[in-house]
Amino acid sequence: MNVEFVDQTLRDGTQSLWGLRMRAYDAADALPYLAKTGFETIDLTGPGVFTVLVREFNDDPWDTMDFLVKGLPGNKTRCGMRTHSVMGFARAPESIIDLWVQTLIKHGVENFWIYDCAYDLPVMKRLVDVIAAAGGEALPSIMYGLTSIHDDAFFAAQAKEMASWAGVRSIYVEDAPGILKPERAKTLLPAIRAAAGDMPLELHCHNNAGMAQHNYMVGIESGFNRIHTASRPLANGASLPSTESMVDIVEYMGHTHSLDRNMFAPVAENFIRAAKAGNHLLGVPAEFDPRIYDHQLPGGMTGTLINQLGKHGMAHRLNEVLNAIPQVRLDFGEPIMATPFSQFVGIQAVLNIVTGDPYSLVPDEVIHYLLGHYGPIHGTVNQNVRDRVLSSARAKQIAQWERPEPSLKEIRSRFAAGISDEELLLRYMNSEDEVNKTLAAGPVRKDPRRSANRIVENIVDLVGEKSTATAFSVSSPDFSVQLSKLTGSK
Numbered sequence: 001m002n003v004e005f006v007d008q009t010l011r012d013g014t015q016s017l018w019g020l021r022m023r024a025y026d027a028a029d030a031l032p033y034l035a036k037t038g039f040e041t042i043d044l045t046g047p048g049v050f051t052v053l054v055r056e057f058n059d060d061p062w063d064t065m066d067f068l069v070k071g072l073p074g075n076k077t078r079c080g081m082r083t084h085s086v087m088g089f090a091r092a093p094e095s096i097i098d099l100w101v102q103t104l105i106k107h108g109v110e111n112f113w114i115y116d117c118a119y120d121l122p123v124m125k126r127l128v129d130v131i132a133a134a135g136g137e138a139l140p141s142i143m144y145g146l147t148s149i150h151d152d153a154f155f156a157a158q159a160k161e162m163a164s165w166a167g168v169r170s171i172y173v174e175d176a177p178g179i180l181k182p183e184r185a186k187t188l189l190p191a192i193r194a195a196a197g198d199m200p201l202e203l204h205c206h207n208n209a210g211m212a213q214h215n216y217m218v219g220i221e222s223g224f225n226r227i228h229t230a231s232r233p234l235a236n237g238a239s240l241p242s243t244e245s246m247v248d249i250v251e252y253m254g255h256t257h258s259l260d261r262n263m264f265a266p267v268a269e270n271f272i273r274a275a276k277a278g279n280h281l282l283g284v285p286a287e288f289d290p291r292i293y294d295h296q297l298p299g300g301m302t303g304t305l306i307n308q309l310g311k312h313g314m315a316h317r318l319n320e321v322l323n324a325i326p327q328v329r330l331d332f333g334e335p336i337m338a339t340p341f342s343q344f345v346g347i348q349a350v351l352n353i354v355t356g357d358p359y360s361l362v363p364d365e366v367i368h369y370l371l372g373h374y375g376p377i378h379g380t381v382n383q384n385v386r387d388r389v390l391s392s393a394r395a396k397q398i399a400q401w402e403r404p405e406p407s408l409k410e411i412r413s414r415f416a417a418g419i420s421d422e423e424l425l426l427r428y429m430n431s432e433d434e435v436n437k438t439l440a441a442g443p444v445r446k447d448p449r450r451s452a453n454r455i456v457e458n459i460v461d462l463v464g465e466k467s468t469a470t471a472f473s474v475s476s477p478d479f480s481v482q483l484s485k486l487t488g489s490k
Contacts, residue, residue, distance in 0.1 A: 001254045004040035004226045005243060006202060007269065010068065011080070013234030013335035018280040019051040019304070019410040024064045026278065030231075030270035031071030037243075037263040037357040040226060040418035041111055044068055044077040045104075047086045047429070058438045062422045067245050067446050069108040075409045076137075078111040079104050082339065083123045084374065089340045089365045091373070096428055102134045103421045104271035109130075113172045115141035117336035118375025119158055125165055132167030139202070140165070141172040142192065143274055146179050146296060152188050156195035163199040170226065175215070176298040176338040178208025178286075179435065185215045189222040202226040202408040205240065206298065213249060217401065220253060220352065232266070233271040236283040237272070244268075248383030274448070284306065289466050295325040297346065307345055308373045317353060324349040359388050367395045373403070397416040 009030075014022040024026035034042060045068075050061040061335050070079055084091045086100045093322060114129050123389040127137040138164040138358065142155050152468065162171050173192060182190070183342050201369050203226070216227050228240055233243035246263055275282050328349045335341035344366050350359040368374060370381060370389055389395055412419075415427050426435045 001221070001223075001225060002258065003220060003445055005038075005257065006078075006204075006226055006228045007034065007039040007042045007243070007257055008036070008204075008228050009034065009231040009234050009243075009271070011045060011049070011072045011078075012204075012228070013050065013230035013239050013283070016239035017021065017176065017234055017237065018275070018278070019285055020048050021056060021278065021280065022274075023053070023057060023059055023278075024446045026065045026274040027270070027450050028446055030070070031068065032472050033263040033266040033270075035072045035075055036260060036489050037267070038258040038260055039075065041076040041078050042072055042111075043228075044072075044079065044109060046080040047100075049369045050429060051087055054426065054434050054438050058434070058441045059444045060438055060441070061426075063114060063315070063444045065107055067444070076111050077109045078113060079109045079208050080113045080115070081127075083114060083116040083120060083127050086425070088353065089290045091403055092428075093403075093405050093411070094126075095411060096425070097410060098130050098134075098380060099421055100425060101127075101131055103425060105134050105136050106421075110135065111139070115139055115143050115172075115174070115338070116220040116375060117145075117338050117341050120375035121158070121161055123190075123375070124162075128165050138173045139170050140168060141174055143336050144173065144175045144180055144188075145334070145338075146178075146184075146293060147334035147336075148377065149334055152191040152334065153379075155188060157483045158189040159192045159199075160195040160197075161312070168199065170202055171196055172202045172204060173224070174204040174338075175212075176206060177296045177342075178206035178212065179293055180205060180215050181211060182214045182218055185218040189215075189219050189224065193391050201429050202228065204228040206238060207236050207241055208238055208302075209292055210286055210288055212406075213245060214401055216246060217240060217249060217253065220250070220255065226259075227356070227486065230283070231267045231271055233268050233275055233282050233436045237281075237286045238298075239283050241431070242283070257377045272478045295322050296329065296342070297322075297325065298338055298342055300340075301342050301346060305350075309350075314354075320353050321346070321349050324353055328352065331382040331385045333367075333377045333381040335369075335377070335379070341369070342376065354374075359385055360394075362389050362392070364394070364398060367392075367398045368401070371395075371399060371401075373401065376463065410448075 010022065014020055040400040045065050053059040053061040053064055074194060082260045086092050086097055114124055114127050126142055128140060140159055143157070159171055162168060174406055201224040203216060203224045205215045219227065227246060229235065229243040229246050230240050231241040232244050243259070247257060247259055247261065261317060274280065305320060305321065306315065308323070325345055329335070330335065332345060335345070337345065347363055348366055351361045355361050367389060370386055390399070411428065415424060426438070
């Protein structure tokens with residue numbers, strides 16, 4: 001079998017290890033090599049990418065995405081999205097979700113993986129139809145969770161339904177918390193393969209517990225023909241297996257692939273340099289921690305939780321929170337632990353610890369969840385918890401909530417006349433101040449050599465011993481430096 005690779009370096013690699021803080025220039029030198037590696041698809045962006053670029057850097061995400069797409073000619077590029085929203089936890093109207101899809105396709109991102117951890121399949125199918133009508137390709141997702149209710153038959157039934165939808169090009173199976181064990185994979189993955197018929201299947205496993213490579217072997221043996229990997233500096237730990245290691249494993253198993261190994265090193269070198277310059281993590285294999293099977297936190301969220309606790313002087317209470325999460329997860333009916341439900345469970349566990357009185361303080365999103373506004377709850381919610389939460393005055397207000405469905409025309413009326421679809425989406429997704437600063441900042445920086453922390457490095461490259469350059473200058477409005485080789489110097 002020819003095993004195809006989906007690259008996650010730019011999207012899930014940076015999400016898992018860098019908190020999505022990859023700017024255009026961080027990827028610039030890697031793009032020519034990624035483009036020639038031979039990936040089936042390159043996962044590129046998502047709503048979270050847009051949010052971080054605007055809020056953290058005032059970088060225009062449309063400009064950033066255009067730069068990345070242009071740098072990957074001849075490659076399919078991909079965007080991930082939830083069925084109900086385009087940013088954060090709030091449910092977006094269908095008009096905005098549809099515009100988001102159509103605008104991304106206009107910018108060259110034609111491939112979408114869709115997930116809904118509540119398995120609200122009618123809503124997922126509607127989005128598949130929207131993507132197909134806009135000329136894109138849709139990949140509905142099976143999000144794995146370790147619960148008493150999500151057995152092999154449950155996941156297989158979802159796959160069978162998804163495979164029947166027109167417009168679906170493949171089905172994507174993800175283990176976001178990295179909790180799939182090879183023993184379970186040997187029953188789960190063949191069941192999904194059988195249920196999906198001839199539909200191509202992709203496998204996306206995070207390596208939090210160090211099991212992902214083994215699971216990929218089981219998947220390939222079960223007939224999964226696509227696996228997700230990342231360049232080694234952005235692989236492993238909370239991220240996915242490295243492309244380098246999985247190519248070796250695929251060849252060891254006697255299968256073929258279409259990747260050019262010569263492209264691996266330049267990509268890795270770029271991201272090692274970018275990680276050091278940006279003070280980001282480099283991927284390393286995770287040490288085994290059995291608690292992961294209890295709290296089931298996705299790797300990226302674990303890092304975020306640690307950072308947030310530290311900011312509030314609660315870093316020393318991390319173990320308390322991790323120990324509280326399993327009970328909250330059970331109280332909530334054992335939801336699949338991926339966005340947004342993993343955040344709901346984690347936030348509620350923190351609040352229960354801080355207040356010392358469980359469920360005395362509850363976010364609105366948890367109330368919406370318990371009311372079924374995020375889709376069906378497949379497990380059994382703790383009745384005492386439900387009664388306490390939904391008896392509050394705030395819950396009684398939210399119980400009257402109905403999802404607003406304003407038309408695009410109505411949404412446009414809230415903003416200045418004549419703005420582009422791209423600006424409309426930015427303004428809908430972010431605050432006015434954030435968008436104004438982003439648009440005022442102009443085009444994003446794309447050349448890593450303009451970064452202050454690379455000036456010395458590039459001087460060495462340009463006038464060093466192996467260089468034929470005889471002079472070099474650096475100038476800006478504030479300073480000017482000129483260097484020249486002495487006569488007769490080597």
